[in-house]
Amino acid sequence: MTVIAVFNQKGGVGKTTATANLAAAMARNGFDPLVIDLDPQAHLTAMSGLHPEARRTIYGFFQAQTPLSELVHRLPNGVNLIPSHMELARVDMLLTQNRRDLRRLKKAMAEEMLTDSGTPILIDCCPMLGVLSLSALIAADAVLVPVTAEYLAMNGAHQLDQTLSGLTSQGLYRPRRTFLNRYQRGHPTSEKVAAELTRRYGRDFCRTRVFESQSVLEGIGHNQDVFSYAPDSEGAEDFSYLLDELIETGFIKIAK
Ligand SMILES: Nc1ncnc2c1ncn2[C@@H]1O[C@H](COP(=O)(O)OP(=O)(O)OP(=O)(O)O)[C@@H](O)[C@H]1O
Ligand SMILES: [Mg+2]
Known part of the structure; x- marks a missing residue:
C-alpha cells in the first residue's frame, strides 16, 4: 500500500x-x-460534483477530530473521496508547525488502519507549503510531482527539491517522481523542459508524458474523470500508462 502526496x-x-x-x-x-482533497480551494471536491458542509469534509477532521473514515464519500466512478471545504484555509492558520500538529494526519491514517488496508491513498495538495502540505508530505510514503511544460513549473519542482531535502535531514526521506503534464510533442518549450527534467531527475522522471488533452479539460467541465467522459481518448490512455509506469517501477505499491 502506498500513500502518495x-x-x-x-x-x-x-x-x-x-x-x-x-x-x-x-x-x-x-x-x-x-483520495483526500487537502486543498482549501476544494477543486477536486467541486470537480467530483460534491458540495458538502464543512464538518463533513477534511476540515471536520482537523477542527473537530472527526474520524477520517466517517468523512469518506463514495463517488460513482468507484473512487472514495474525503472532500475539502474553503474553511480548511483556517486550519493552515490555526495549526502550528509543531511536530504534533504536523503528524496528526499520518497518525490518524495509521490508527484508523487506512494505511494497512491495501487501499492506495492519494492526497491532492494545495500550491503552498503550509501546515496542510507539510502534513501531507509527512503522511506520505512518496511524492508525485506534476510539472507543466513551462519554465516556471520547473522552479516549483526545484523548490520542492529543497523542501524534501529538509525533510530528509530530519529523517523523513520521501522518494519523489516527476512527470510532464500538458506536453505538446515537437513544441520547443515542451522538448526543452523534457530534456531538462531528464537531466535533473534521471530515472525519477517518468517516461510517460501526459499530453495536453481536450478530453481531460472537457471531462472536468462535466464533473467527470477522463475515463468516464472519454474512455477511448488519448487523455485516458496517458493516465492509464502513467499508472502502469508508477506501479511497474515500484513507486506505487498496491494490493488488489
Ligand atoms: N493534461 C491536461 N490537458 C489539458 N488541460 C489540463 C491538463 N492537465 C491540467 N489541465 C488543466 O489545467 C488547469 C490546472 O489544472 P489543475 O487544477 O489540476 O492544477 P493544480 O496544480 O491542481 O492547480 P492548483 O495549484 O490551483 O491546485 C485546469 O484547468 C485543468 O483542467
Ligand atoms: Mg489543485
Whole structure:
C-alpha cells in the first residue's frame, strides 16, 4: 500500500487533474482508491460534483477530530473521496508547525488502519507549503510531482527539491517522481523542459508524458474523470500508462 502526496508549489500544474484521473484509473483496474482533497480551494471536491458542509469534509477532521473514515464519500466512478471545504484555509492558520500538529494526519491514517488496508491513498495538495502540505508530505510514503511544460513549473519542482531535502535531514526521506503534464510533442518549450527534467531527475522522471488533452479539460467541465467522459481518448490512455509506469517501477505499491 502506498500513500502518495501529489504536490508542486507552483499552482495550476495539474495536481488535482492528476489526482482525480490516477484515482479513476486505479478504480478501473479493480483497486479501491482513497483520495483526500487537502486543498482549501476544494477543486477536486467541486470537480467530483460534491458540495458538502464543512464538518463533513477534511476540515471536520482537523477542527473537530472527526474520524477520517466517517468523512469518506463514495463517488460513482468507484473512487472514495474525503472532500475539502474553503474553511480548511483556517486550519493552515490555526495549526502550528509543531511536530504534533504536523503528524496528526499520518497518525490518524495509521490508527484508523487506512494505511494497512491495501487501499492506495492519494492526497491532492494545495500550491503552498503550509501546515496542510507539510502534513501531507509527512503522511506520505512518496511524492508525485506534476510539472507543466513551462519554465516556471520547473522552479516549483526545484523548490520542492529543497523542501524534501529538509525533510530528509530530519529523517523523513520521501522518494519523489516527476512527470510532464500538458506536453505538446515537437513544441520547443515542451522538448526543452523534457530534456531538462531528464537531466535533473534521471530515472525519477517518468517516461510517460501526459499530453495536453481536450478530453481531460472537457471531462472536468462535466464533473467527470477522463475515463468516464472519454474512455477511448488519448487523455485516458496517458493516465492509464502513467499508472502502469508508477506501479511497474515500484513507486506505487498496491494490493488488489
Ligand atoms: N493534461 C491536461 N490537458 C489539458 N488541460 C489540463 C491538463 N492537465 C491540467 N489541465 C488543466 O489545467 C488547469 C490546472 O489544472 P489543475 O487544477 O489540476 O492544477 P493544480 O496544480 O491542481 O492547480 P492548483 O495549484 O490551483 O491546485 C485546469 O484547468 C485543468 O483542467
Ligand atoms: Mg489543485
